[in-house]
Amino acid sequence: MPQLPGELEHRNGATCIPGGERPYYQALGNEEAVFKAAYRQGLSLLLKGPTGCGKTRFVEAMAHDLGRPLITVACHDDLTTADLVGRYLLRGDETVWVDGPLSHAVREGAICYLDEVVEARQDTTVVLHPLADHRRQLPIERLGVTLDAAPGFGLVVSYNPGYQSVLKDLKDSTRQRMVAIDFGFPATEVEEVIVTREASVTRSVAAELVRFGQAVRRLETGGLREVASTRVLIAAGRLVAEGLPMRDAALAAIAGPLTDDAVVSRGLAEMIDIYLAAPA
Numbered sequence: 001m002p003q004l005p006g007e008l009e010h011r012n013g014a015t016c017i018p019g020g021e022r023p024y025y026q027a028l029g030n031e032e033a034v035f036k037a038a039y040r041q042g043l044s045l046l047l048k049g050p051t052g053c054g055k056t057r058f059v060e061a062m063a064h065d066l067g068r069p070l071i072t073v074a075c076h077d078d079l080t081t082a083d084l085v086g087r088y089l090l091r092g093d094e095t096v097w098v099d100g101p102l103s104h105a106v107r108e109g110a111i112c113y114l115d116e117v118v119e120a121r122q123d124t125t126v127v128l129h130p131l132a133d134h135r136r137q138l139p140i141e142r143l144g145v146t147l148d149a150a151p152g153f154g155l156v157v158s159y160n161p162g163y164q165s166v167l168k169d170l171k172d173s174t175r176q177r178m179v180a181i182d183f184g185f186p187a188t189e190v191e192e193v194i195v196t197r198e199a200s201v202t203r204s205v206a207a208e209l210v211r212f213g214q215a216v217r218r219l220e221t222g223g224l225r226e227v228a229s230t231r232v233l234i235a236a237g238r239l240v241a242e243g244l245p246m247r248d249a250a251l252a253a254i255a256g257p258l259t260d261d262a263v264v265s266r267g268l269a270e271m272i273d274i275y276l277a278a279p280a
């Protein structure tokens with residue numbers, strides 16, 4: 001498959017080596033300056049915001065600018081400390097230690113990005129605390145060692161505050177060790193630029209999609225899994241770029257993914273007719 005501009009391969013725990021073109025990232029405010037300042041000071045970062053608002057792309061651009069490898073881990077509710085730190089594996093008739101992505105990042109001085117960190121098991125905080133604060137150390141219990149993070153190591157975690165249950169909210173003690181950056185949806189103009197570029201559509205198509213997306217975001221979100229993110233607007237734009245009528249593109253790429261509920265679907269379809277009915 002041809003690589004899209006700025007797109008990086010995303011296998012869990014895979015390392016992206018910086019080089020080549022900068023991943024396309026359109027700044028929304030002062031987040032680039034805050035990230036770089038925090039990174040240089042060895043402070044960990046907490047990126048807050050809904051899915052599809054550019055957090056992953058932002059980290060990729062920052063890793064590129066700072067010239068550091070990036071190791072991304074998509075957290076999930078089965079993710080254990082061993083998944084992050086490493087474990088003994090059987091190789092033939094030998095047991096060998098295999099570093100997890102976090103240990104790897106700590107040794108290499110890479111930027112480690114834990115996406116949706118609150119999804120991970122609570123016990124992972126045991127290793128995250130000493131890493132996130134001034135100690136910058138990773139205890140590896142199974143090996144009986146504590147690693148000092150190599151220069152250049154950076155810890156970045158993201159989570160979606162609206163989406164998570166209160167129970168799974170990050171512990172205060174973890175949060176206090178981090179510098180936070182809030183991601184909202186981009187301002188109208190900025191989002192139009194992003195959709196135009198990422199979907200390869202005209203500015204006026206992008207403007208219509210953004211206007212519709214903003215209308216969806218203003219709805220009471222009951223019944224919607226997620227709000228209409230920049231990501232789904234881009235997906236709709238890509239379908240338009242392939243020649244689909246605006247209405248079909250929006251139904252397939254925006255309304256469909258957002259809800260399974262028949263009544264809510266009908267409501268969204270009506271909005272699409274109002275906002276995007278004109279032939280593209």
Ligand SMILES: Nc1ncnc2c1ncn2[C@@H]1O[C@H](COP(=O)(O)OP(=O)(O)O)[C@@H](O)[C@H]1O
Pocket residue numbers: 024025026027028049050051052053054055056057058186194198230231234
């Ligand atoms: N500020 C931005 N600059 C460039 N592209 C963006 C921006 N915000 C969103 N995007 C686009 O939206 C898509 C989803 O963003 P992503 O970084 O994956 O979101 P998140 O990690 O917050 O879920 C990206 O692949 C990119 O095409």
Ligand SMILES: [Mg+2]
Pocket residue numbers: 052055056057115
């Ligand atoms: Mg992401």
